[in-house]
Amino acid sequence: MNLADLGWSPFFEKHFLALEETALLPARVIEELKGFYRVRTVDAEFLAEIAGKIQHDAKQRDDFPAVGDWVAIVPREEEGRARIERVLPRKSKLARKAAGRALVEQIVATNLDTVFVVSSLNRELNAQRIERYLALIVESGARPVIVLNKADLCADPADLAASVERVARDAPIHLISARDKSGLAAILQYLVRGETAAFVGSSGVGKSTIINALLAGSREKEQRVQAVREGDDRGMHTTSSRQMFFLSTGGIVIDTPGMRELQLWDSEEGVAEVFDDLLTLAAECKFRDCNHRGEPDCAIEAAILAGTLQRERLESYRKLQAELRFQERKADVRVAREDKEKWKKVHKEMRNKGRP
Ligand code: GDP
Numbered sequence: 001m002n003l004a005d006l007g008w009s010p011f012f013e014k015h016f017l018a019l020e021e022t023a024l025l026p027a028r029v030i031e032e033l034k035g036f037y038r039v040r041t042v043d044a045e046f047l048a049e050i051a052g053k054i055q056h057d058a059k060q061r062d063d064f065p066a067v068g069d070w071v072a073i074v075p076r077e078e079e080g081r082a083r084i085e086r087v088l089p090r091k092s093k094l095a096r097k098a099a100g101r102a103l104v105e106q107i108v109a110t111n112l113d114t115v116f117v118v119s120s121l122n123r124e125l126n127a128q129r130i131e132r133y134l135a136l137i138v139e140s141g142a143r144p145v146i147v148l149n150k151a152d153l154c155a156d157p158a159d160l161a162a163s164v165e166r167v168a169r170d171a172p173i174h175l176i177s178a179r180d181k182s183g184l185a186a187i188l189q190y191l192v193r194g195e196t197a198a199f200v201g202s203s204g205v206g207k208s209t210i211i212n213a214l215l216a217g218s219r220e221k222e223q224r225v226q227a228v229r230e231g232d233d234r235g236m237h238t239t240s241s242r243q244m245f246f247l248s249t250g251g252i253v254i255d256t257p258g259m260r261e262l263q264l265w266d267s268e269e270g271v272a273e274v275f276d277d278l279l280t281l282a283a284e285c286k287f288r289d290c291n292h293r294g295e296p297d298c299a300i301e302a303a304i305l306a307g308t309l310q311r312e313r314l315e316s317y318r319k320l321q322a323e324l325r326f327q328e329r330k331a332d333v334r335v336a337r338e339d340k341e342k343w344k345k346v347h348k349e350m351r352n353k354g355r356p
């Protein structure tokens with residue numbers, strides 16, 4: 001593996017050479033741990049801490065390393081440790097507001113070339129959600145690509161795709177089926193040597209399945225399968241191999257837990273995941289907006305009659321959905337209130353400062 005395989009380019013080279021410090025090595029951050037970073041050089045992986053100077057000079061989150069960053073390190077080979085002396089300027093930065101507190105930045109990943117927005121082709125497909133992702137990605141400086149997965153479940157994807165086309169602007173749209181491995185070539189064309197990509201989208205849309213399919217045949221497949229089995233439990237201590245994947249095409253895929261939480265409401269993802277079977281069934285209802293309350297050709301009702309789906313399950317799904325909608329409204333109100341409080345305080349401080 002050489003530097004270009006890790007995503008290095010003339011842009012980073014220029015900034016690195018400008019440091020004019022021969023003792024430093026370029027390395028890429030492949031995982032962020034509590035107080036540490038796992039970084040990778042051409043030859044080795046190191047557990048790295050940040051130099052006191054970075055800590056001291058840092059004014060905001062932005063000044064600290066994040067997954068995807070290129071950093072300049074001083075390695076201590078024997079220990080497998082290193083010190084991060086500098087964070088090189090970023091080509092792109094995917095960030096979101098940290099949950100809960102307004103106005104706190106959370107960097108999801110940096111130096112991404114492409115971000116795939118994945119949705120499944122069923123009635124959960126939500127053009128507004130895609131629009132929101134697109135906004136984040138365009139803002140980041142990466143190229144957005146829309147992936148509509150589970151085409152095998154959708155008899156006539158044209159209608160659904162049309163609703164996405166309306167919000168896509170210049171972003172290309174690809175219909176694929178990760179299960180049937182159809183359409184993957186279209187995804188691979190973005191994953192050329194040295195380019196870094198990430199997949200975002202709600203839980204259950206098929207991100208892991210897509211990444212697995214892309215990895216099929218490459219060396220890291222084994223590790224990936226394991227990562228999928230463990231799920232994306234946030235308390236889990238992941239290892240570097242599960243954060244950055246090197247495809248046999250030379251493309252690099254970053255898959256951090258933060259990526260999966262990009263969506264505003266984590267619990268919504270959880271519900272979708274838990275009720276994946278139900279959502280998959282619902283995709284087969286005749287009407288896309290079927291309420292499963294006596295509509296013709298309702299796959300859910302049919303499954304309940306056939307005894308393959310319990311009515312209680314549908315009812316608890318409805319209950320959770322109602323709760324989510326309620327939370328959503330409350331959270332909107334809370335964020336608005338926090339913003340208002342914050343600005344009230346700022347204005348007050350400004351007024352006080354203005355006094356003689
Ligand atoms: P993630 O949460 O986005 O990583 O989604 P997963 O990759 O775990 O997929 C969620 C579920 O959807 C799993 O049961 C997959 O087998 C299924 N799935 C993924 N891709 C496809 C597809 O193209 N077609 C169908 N029918 N199911 C799929």
Ligand code: ZN
Pocket residue numbers: 282285286290291292293295297298299300301
């Ligand atoms: Zn139905």
